[in-house]
Amino acid sequence: MQAALQALVEKARGDLAALSARPEFEAAKARFVGPNGELTALMKQLGAAPKEQKPILGKLINQAKGELQTLLDAALARIEQAEIAAQLGPAIDPTLPSPDSGAGTTHPLTLVREELCRIFRKAGFAVVEGPEVETEWFCFDALNTPADHPARDLQDTFYLPENALVANVSQRTKERYLLRTHTSSVQIRTMLKQKPPVRIISPGRVFRRDTIDATHSANFHQLEGLYVDRNVTVKDLKAILDYLFQSLLGKDIKTRFRPHYFGYTEPSFEVDLSAKHLGKIGKEWVEIMGCGMVDPAVFESVGYDPKEWTGYAFGMGIERIAMMLYGVDDIRYFYQNDARFLRQFV
């Protein structure tokens, strides 16, 4: 018996060492220690042994059982290690590139638009949206643009055919549809919907019938601002734009108001920038946007009492600001969408 036990342990030691997979291990385990295994068979012989030998044999069996278990545990541990190693595969090369597509990018015009929105948001302006297809009334008449103003020319403005119908853009009467030439039309739609005070910005796409070159694009983007309240002053207008450009370009920036003319503001100004740290524009004043105090005629067209309400409005070209901020020298790059361009702005 003792010899048989010894032989069993030795056999198990040999067999288990050769195992590398779990099914073989389970089979071996059953063969050695399972209910029908060899150890069980030997244990069964214990009953037939003489009574006085039983304690010794029992001890031997327990000893063999212990040894077998140790061998099994070791084999299982080894197999588990092998399994994990197999699951892992070869070690990584941390310098290999990811085969997944590279990072996405936000378009620079979106980045600039959002930066402007954040700056104005801090000063209490909320973003409103308006349609790109507009009508003559919202785009021109309500903004105090005379009926024969050159901006309305077929030369400069895209029109829809006379009989065009737009299901979800309202007309004032039966006036003609066009592609908005500025985001100022959103001022009108907002004021018609909402009672003062109003403090909004409206970024969006606008259209001019321009020949496309390095500085002109037939589609481009503007950001319109409007503040209506009691006792709004020219000084307040200067303050918000100084705040804008200092937020955008730093405290060293200088702004200059220059008298100008727009039908929808009185007084009207153009704003020039000068920034020593901004290369090209550092040397001279660069025109950046237009603004002014809302003309009483505009208030009248939306039913605000110009005796009670005052306000300012401003508008800027998002492309122009983006070109200045990033140093882009050709507006067409914004609409070409070469990834080598797009990846530069994050």
Added chain:
Amino acid sequence: MKLSLNWLRRYVALDRPVDEISNALTMIGFEVEGIARTGLSPIANVVVGEIVTRDKHPGADKLSVCTVRVAPEATPIQIVCGAPNCDAGHRVPVALPGAVMPGDFKIKVSKIRGVESNGMMCSARELGLGDDHGGLLVLPNTLTLGTPIHEAIGAGDVVFDLEITPNRPDCLSHLGLARELAAWFRLPLQYPAIKTGEPTAGAPAVPHLLESVAVTAEEDCPHYTAHVVSGVKIGPSPAWLQEALQAVGLRPINNVVDVTNFVLMETGQPLHAFDAKKIAGHRLTIRRAAEGEKLVTLDNKERVLTERMLVIADAEKPLVVAGIMGGANAEVDATTTDLVLESAFFKPTAIRATAKKLGLSSDSSYRFERGIDPCGLLPAARRAIDLILETAGGQVVGPLFNVGSAPATETAIEVTPDFIRARAGYDIPDATMRELLEAIELEIEVRNDVTRLTGSIWNVKVPSWRGDLDRDVDLVEEVVRLHGCDKIPPTPVVAVALPEDDDPITEFNRAAGAYLVGQHFHECANYSQRSGPETAAWFSDAAAKTLGLANPFTEEYSHLRASLINGLLENLRLNQDRRTGATKLFEVGRTFREVDGKIHECLSVGFVIRTESEDAQWLARPAADFYTAKRHLAVIAANAGVTLESLRVERVAAPNAGWQPDHAATFGRLTDGCEARCGLLNLEMLRKLGLAGGVVAGMLYVLPEKVAEAKRRAKYKPFSLFPAALRDIALVVDATAAAETVRRDVAKAARAAAGGKLALENVRLFDVYQGKGLPEGKKSFAFSLVYRAEDRTLTDDEVNAAFQKAQDELTKNAAYAIRK
């Protein structure tokens, strides 16, 4: 508008540096777009010389060896010259040794290719006179040799090129701008003295010169005046007049025409001089043209007129397109002895319409279009007569023909200094404001307001040339402008909080962009216009008919875009060809869809994914497919409050220019607020576009008004904390069966079988199989059912019972068999 500084100084003693004047013009609202200088500042040792001989340089083909006399009677000196025009006899600028030229270039005696050269003959550019470097600047032969060049050429002038905004036609003149600058610099303004008086009242007409003037189109010509000047002698203008006109870019013609142009540029009032003998019947009529009537204008082009156009006609024919351009047939020429001088007011809109229609613009029409001073007609005419008598002789004869009258111009504005300060937002003393307004000739009458404790009311009378001023706010602009925009004080922003959120549309756009950027897409921007044929092919003929612009700029951009995919495909192609490695692009923007002949403006998100790339990867990843696109669309639609899976879906079956039939699908209908389409794009179309491999795309349309409604706050629902019990079922179904239909049937049966005691939480499809082991025309869907109770752990028995019941129920439907 070109403003000559020499000319300006006739009216205001302006001795400031050019930079300061330029800055002043800009700061009072007349942006300086360019400054041109003529003439020379003194340069020592540069004199007028004459080339005496010219010989070829012995050692260089392109050089000449000249001898040049640089003082009367002096011995000529030798100069080597490379200019093509250094011919003997020319008088040219000569820089002698010791001269320092612009750009700090010092002239010395030197040897050029072995030949001694004692100076340099100069081109215009070498003197700093513009860009001409084609040859030597050839000077008039009347100049005395040895004269310093700056004396020969003259001290010159500075000409500002100004942008005059449309509200300020009064400043399309030297006097108008002089008035503004005088106000800014607080200098007196000197109007030119006028000698000519009113013609003798009731003087009889001189019938052989001009018998009558009649206006039959009073609406377009409210005021017309004519003087007759007899006995003029046409000839060249004096030098001062020629120089003045040349400075502002006008070509001198003869003394009379030059005077009318001078007065136009001085006062802004266009004038027209007729040769009296060319006026048939000695009668002028201001009338509408007859339809088809013809006139050859001064530029020698025949103009065909319409009945909307205003002409000045004689008894037989039109002589002038009123306010725009004269005809060749009544031109003042060398033979003219008697003049009729017109000074009139034409309606701006009438002139604008005619000028536009004829495609003809002139200095006169530009001013009439913008509005001339309605009271400036006679002063300008008299000023011109003064100058005609001075330069061409003659005398005024007959009466003043004066038809109609100036349109009403008396404007008075009531304003208080407090109002101006309140609108400006900063303090400007009453006295300062008053000084500023009076400087531009506004007359202020101060009334003390008895109803107020402080302050006064100003009654401000506006001069006739300032038609742009008629409201109190207009005076705010004048004060702020003349006080100096640079004096608007800096101040922090004061912002009262307004409880408004950003527009839900903005938030939707942001969320869509952020998601796709997070999914490694590049955001693009494309034009909102596409071509007609493409719109017809991708959508319909009706769409192409409805979405066309009335006045497109080019055929490729003639229609409002109905999809973002087309632009993105062009971007993919560009990135493919340029090997940038970008294969995933998107755009967020407005699109326009036609439904029942009506345009619907939509918010939209479009994306494209190339399924292949030129850049092989060391490790393969599964390519994108319909299901990739569907997932992206579902996430984006959710931001607009739309559940994509809840929309009616239809596979694209019919041949389609854009999408690959059977490999793309449409979700929902635009008229219900949301429509989406995704899948594989038409492979043939992609091949034609030059895109290699496949492109998977997605396009979501949402009506803006739908997004505005979408905002809802979520409400918490409790969920079970007990374990789930899972059962799998595989059904054999027709190969054509739609997965979602079957899934719903399974869910319905299982839910019914579960009853109220245990909840069927979810039914999820996890396998689709077709092929070996299944009959022809069949496939199998395998679903995983998740059971869970809210209040306890489910027992196997109850789950098994419910599951069995569900299977029994399902197989009652002949379309379904359990796959064993």
